[in-house]
Amino acid sequence: MKINFLYITLFSLLTFNASAQKAGVKKGDKNYDKFAYIEAIKTYERIAEKGFKNPEMLQKIANGYYYNAELVKAEKWYGELFAMTEEVEAEYYFRYAQSLKSVGNYTKADEMMAKFNQKSGNDLRGLLAKEKKDYREIIKKNSGRYKLEDAGVNSQYSDYGPAFYLDKVVFTSTRDTGNFSKRKHSWTDQYFSNFYSADLNQEGALSNTDRYGKKLNSKFHESTPAFTKDGKTVYFTRNNFLDGKKGKDANKVTLLKIYKATLVDDKWTNIKELPFNSDSYQVAHPTLSADEKTLFFASDMPGTKGLSDIFKVDILGDDSYGTPVNLTELNTEGRETFPFVTSDNELYFASDGHPGLGGLDIFISKLEKDGSYKQVHNVGEPANSPFDDFALIINKANKRGFLTSNRPNGVGNDDIYKFLETKEIEFNCEQVLVGIVTDAETGEILPNTKLTLFDEKFNKLKEIMSGPDGRYDFGEVECEKKHYVRAERESYNTKEVPVIIGKESGSTELPIELETSVKKIPIGGDLADIFGINLIYFDLDKWNIRPDAAIDIAKILDVMMQYPTMKVDIRSHTDCRASHRYNEQLSDRRAKSTRDWLIKNGIAPERLTAKGYGETQLINKCADGVECTEAEHQLNRRSQFIITDL
CATH class of the missing domain: 3.30.1330.60 (OmpA-like domain)
Structure with missing residues (x-):
């Protein structure tokens, strides 16, 4: 789902230079509608500094910074917007909450998320914020597992999206090393991105940075490559540009697509776009499964839940592919992007929809037996920060990897950091639900009692009978979820008992006491x-x-x-x-x-x-x-x- 940019017009400003201000706003609107946020922000800010403000303009200034991941500046302008009015769309509460986290104001950010949940209805981002009010404690528990350092290849521009390639790392950079044309992109005021490589040693150190893949780089954006293990095939992101032809959507914007190339005689050739690309939506940031039979990527194609979702597609061979499948169990109405799959089938991705520290946070999910990705864990600090953290890759054999962040005190806009994972995340929570059924008055065990397990929405999950010792065992159940157990036995009142399953591996014990429906009535009783x-x-x-x-x-x-x-x-x-x-x-x-x-x-x-x-x-x-x-x-x-x- 692409972001809608609302065109605004300002009413006449009763000042001497009103027409000039209108011209400035019109210019800003034009740049804004073309996604040229840097130019739009400059125009709007000059007008705002002269006292000409209204909610629409404040929205655009704040959005401009928000879309360029300058959350501290976005917080200032969203703050002015909310000081002027709270009659805004629900999405602005979410953006303000994210921006507040960038300045460490989590209390107010949580308040904004609570209001966002009220206004947005069934938006999963709001529901998750309500369900996981202790998200900062959860993040704290997962923190301290990485030793993070500058990767040593960063420039004053944006460096991001690393990928392992044989004994190298290939990454994306907006630095410009050309001798002639120096082309900047109006969205970000940076050079168009290209591929660079660096040698990788066993300790995770990078050296000898150089331009990479002459045939892969074009005059537009290239980013986030994914190489096969033999190094002979690469999938990568590029603006909609092939064989000298540039494609555009209905708004005349050149979007992103995924391309494939093969290595022949040490040269990348046979560059072709994947068949599920489109001029009308974005497809980007590919990564391969461990067996290289599945391609994961981010997209806003039809069927997307949020601004971008994680998808997967089967690689069938002979340049044919299956139908892309949305990983609905982990996507939200926000941004899920930059997937990476490890040799253990762990899926890392970046998201601002799941509760995090602010901006994009890095999350991890592991492939379940049924092929889904149900459990989502924030990887914690220092991998995550109040700013954008994304594009994590890791070699599971030596626990070394890289991630990207635009946190303060870096070299450039986005920087690549190397890390050593010192402890794996406590991931697979395996819980069993067991108990014993007894007579509430006498304590007598009750064998052959019918027990039915329901989920929190009363969908029936399983039905069993208690054993000769009155005990029952539902086996493995989903952690941190609410369930109901119904117990039924002749001559006893049916009873339904709620239970919340533990969040760590182990056993949840749920004893059930049933009251007889046939009461003994003693003389002298009340x-x-x-x-x-x-x-x-x-x-x-x-x-x-x-x-x-x-x-x-x-x-x-x-x-x-x-x-x-x-x-x-x-x-x-x-x-x-x-x-x-x-x-x-x-x-x-x-x-x-x-x-x-x-x-x-x-x-x-x-x-x-x-x-x-x-x-x-x-x-x-x-x-x-x-x-x-x-x-x-x-x-x-x-x-x-x-x-x-x-």
């Missing part, structure tokens, strides 16, 4: 206790049956109807307030009021006795002279239903 019936309360100085109390007395009525020989002694009580004599008379009236209600509704008089006990049987401290709350006094204003005969 029906309120036996059947879980609420106490019958009365208002202060009243003895009439309250509407809420009538519901519970109706339960008593039903029980006595089920047991026609049962006899009950109704005992009513008061609190300590008023005199003993008054309370005794009041409670007696309450007891008889309850008895009369039951008789009126079908219970024979001889089955009921009733007596009031006043304040003689208080159930708490609230005697005369003791200060108590109204709620504490209420507990003493009650009735009991004692079984005297069956």
Whole structure:
């Protein structure tokens, strides 16, 4: 999904140089609509500095910096925008949150994400932010696993997107080493990118940087190559340009495509674009699976969830390919890009949609048995920062690799950093859900109990029976997810129990206690206790049956109807307030009021006795002279239903 850029017009500015300002805005709009953000920002800022501001202009200035990954400057202008109005599209809350992280204001960033979630509906970025409020603790847990250093090949421009190639590293740079034409791109005010190479030694050090792949480099952008292990095939990103012809979309913008080339006599030849490219959408940043049978890439092709998604496609041979498949389980409405697949089938990628430290963060996911990528982990600091961090590659054999970042104090715009991974991420959480089913009253084990496992949306996952020892085992379940377990057994009440599975490998124990549906009724027992019936309360100085109390007395009525020989002694009580004599008379009236209600509704008089006990049987401290709350006094204003005969 390409970003929509909204054209704006400013109303007349009632100043001497209004027409000049309009001309400036028109020029800025023209540059902005062409994605020429650097020129657009300069125009808009000059106008804003003279006091001519409105929300639309502030949006464009902030967006210009945001799209060029200058998040600190974007934060300033988004701050001005939100100071002027919060009546903006939901996406601006997200961008402001990302920009706030770049200046370390995570508290306000989290507030903006909460508002973004409210305004955006079912946007996964907002839902993830709500679900993972402790994301900074999770990132902290995954941090400290990399020793990061400057790679030694960086220039004052943008250097990024490294790839392993035999005993070299090939990377992308916007430095210009040409002797004649020096062409800059208006989006970024940097030279068009080309490939460069550097020798790689066993300690991960790079040296002897030089221009690489003369036939691969064109007068437009090339970036992010992916080489086969034998070094004879390369997939790479380039602007829509082949055989001297430049392609454009409907807006006359030259987008990105993936191309393939083969090495013949030490020269890259037979350059051709892949068949799923299009003039109408972007396809970029290829990487190969460990077996080189699958190509992963980023795109905003139809079916994309966000600004860019990670896709994969089967390589069928003879320059034919399958149908691209969206990795929907890890993509968000934000940017997922720069994939890299290791020899262990771990997928690294950059995203600003999953909770992170700000800008693009690097994440890792591992191929599941069903072919999906369900678990997504932030790789932590120092690989990630509040700025854009992306394009990580790693050699799993020696744990050495490279990544790109535009964090401060680098050499240029984007810089390549080398690293040594000192500890692998605690990745595969393997949890089993087990437990035992017992009688809630006696503790007796309950074998042959039917147990059904549901996910958080009550989709049925599995059905089993408890064993002879009352134990059950659902086997492996998904970590950090909410599930429900339903237990069903004859003569027992069905019970559903929620459980949240642990976040680390291990076992989640869920004991289930079932209550029998056939109650044992002892002489002298209180029906309120036996059947879980609420106490019958009365208002202060009243003895009439309250509407809420009538519901519970109706339960008593039903029980006595089920047991026609049962006899009950109704005992009513008061609190300590008023005199003993008054309370005794009041409670007696309450007891008889309850008895009369039951008789009126079908219970024979001889089955009921009733007596009031006043304040003689208080159930708490609230005697005369003791200060108590109204709620504490209420507990003493009650009735009991004692079984005297069956």
